[in-house]
Amino acid sequence: MSEEIRNLEPKQLWDIFYALTQIPRPSRHEQKVQDWAVKFGENLGLETIKDEVGNVIIRKPATAGMENCKGVILQGHLDMVPQKNSDKDHDFVTDPIDTFVDGNWVTANGTTLGADNGIGVSSALAVLASKTLKHGPVEVLLTATEETGMDGAIGLKGGLLQGDILINTDTEEEGTFSIGCAGGIDVTATFKKKMTKKIPKKLSAFKLKVTGLKGGHSGVDIHLGRGNANKVFFRILKEVNNAFGVVLADIQGGSLRNAIPREAFGVVAVKTKKADAFIEKVSEMAEIIKAELVLVEPDLLIEVETAGMPESIMKKGFQKKLTRAVWAAPNDVVRMSDSMSGTVETSTNLATVKAGKENVVVSCLVRSFSETAKDALASRLESVFKLAGASVVLDGSYPGWQPNIESEILEVMKNLYSDQFGKTPELLAMHAGLECGILGSTYTNWDMISIGPTIKFPHSPDEKVNIETVQKYWDFLLNTLENIPTK
Known part of the structure; x- marks a missing residue:
């Protein structure tokens, strides 16, 4: 039943997510998915780097007329949590995820789905693949081994990324902006x-x-x-x-x-x-x-x-x-x-x-x-x-990530969201280990925010992602990239 998700909209995002579900990628077994991400960037003719700890960085130049915008880093993690029901015969190191559509949700058959953070990763790669989107300079940062130690974020060296704004894609409630997170x-x-x-x-x-x-x-x-x-x-x-x-x-x-x-x-x-x-x-x-x-x-x-x-x-x-x-x-x-x-x-x-x-x-x-x-x-x-x-x-x-209510990108995105959807987004300091705290300690100049679609019960076999909110999240991400402030 896995392939039925490829009929969902936005199609390019769901196609990429389907491809991700077919690559086993539990934490510390990420070589295949890292190689796949590198090939994805190279096939688009984009500058692609894999660093010594397994992070993948892909750069896409600004579209014509938007070269003066601040650079944006779209960030997500490639690994997923391997959880299954005790009666489920599944090897996360070798087996793909069997997904299916259940009403307004996409879920998996007795295992974690990997929407955390696969949907965010898929949206970032879909931005790279898009030939119609208008945007300033974009970098995609796909980190390694987030779920079992944040190894990629901890091992990321300064000077590799050139952007000014980090948009993390690991928040799990559409209409909520994460502006801080707990340390651990x-x-x-x-x-x-x-x-x-x-x-x-x-x-x-x-x-x-x-x-x-x-x-x-x-x-x-x-x-x-x-x-x-x-x-x-x-x-x-x-x-x-x-x-x-x-x-x-x-x-x-x-x-x-x-x-x-x-x-x-x-x-x-x-x-x-x-x-x-x-x-x-x-x-x-x-x-x-x-x-x-x-x-x-x-x-x-x-x-x-x-x-x-x-x-x-x-x-x-x-x-x-x-x-x-x-x-x-x-x-x-x-x-x-x-x-x-x-x-x-x-x-x-x-x-x-x-x-x-x-x-x-x-x-x-x-x-x-x-x-x-x-x-x-x-x-x-x-x-x-x-x-x-x-x-x-x-x-x-x-370390945790201390909220900055004076953030420029927060103000820009709040206004864009209100204009686009007619309501004010909720602001959240998340009691979870988003990588922003670690990344921000290395790249102290970054203005950071985190968004995403609605994902329920991550890290459990009941994990599911709401289809309607994926479309809404995607539309808002495109709107944001088209309206990034200038340098």
Whole structure:
């Protein structure tokens, strides 16, 4: 069904987006899509550069009579978040995305769609391909590995870009202009596993499964109060361990640092004579948690099924420390902004809990508009995990983007939008890691703004993009490029 999106308007944009969906491009597997973007620019006869960190830059000269306009950089990221439903057979490294039209939306079959940021990338490339658009000097900057560390933005060297105005294409609500964003830092706690192969006799093993949660973007969706599969899992584990001495053998919770975890799976063991009571307790807790989350997580499913006996189980002391630390660690919105009503200032997402051969690794992503609040919350998480005996690394820190309400391009675009659509756009400081903060720290002269069509549920298999708003976004982008201020 994928090709039906090629019949949508604006056709050139959707054709390019279709091509993107056919190129596997999860973060850190971007060579093919980078090569495709380079070839795209070269086939148009445009100056095309790929830098040492994988960013692709393509330059298009001004159309006749507009050479004196300020230079515009259209910017998006080439990678996408690889999330799929547990029953979906899909390899993001090798398989294309299967898209389809669902009423007024384009979505994917059981996987993330990649509209984040594929639609923005497609619009920038469609500008390059257009033979009728009037514009000043245009550069397209397609960054690498945004979703798992903003590597491209961090590695971009000064002096490569010549423009004056950056239009980022990663905002996900049409009619909203993003003029600021939160910074972030990764907190990674590593617990050295303490296991025993001396498994008591007369134990029964089970798989404890938490599924059906919505997940979503750990910044954009963090205020929605969605369930966190890791928190749900360890809440249950703590209770059944206290009541029945349930022991943990394995845990695999969440998948990506910047996605609210939708699923968690663990292998546990309990004395056979207590197995029925254990199952009943899990069922009881499932009903309690489902009742708490019923309005936001109607499809939450907590299940117990019989499993083979593991070769080893966690030692009691180690399990207690791990369980208490994960359950105690801050998660969700920590503070709302005092200056921007209704905006999250500081949050953290307990993203993954993964048991390997030697360690259990817990990863969290802290976000904040305040550098000091960001560092304080990271320190708080560090304290929780160190108290439980883990080693903790704080890394990947990136700056936020401070709003500039005196921005020239903001004023120009506000007026253009009001004239074109008869309403004033909303201004947003986004609780997500737009690359503008990092890019603006290298290119301090840039006047920056971010726009885009309406995309719902990014970073989850429910991701979808609204067709009507893609057309509206495209029309407004063309209008903006035709009315860029002169130097």
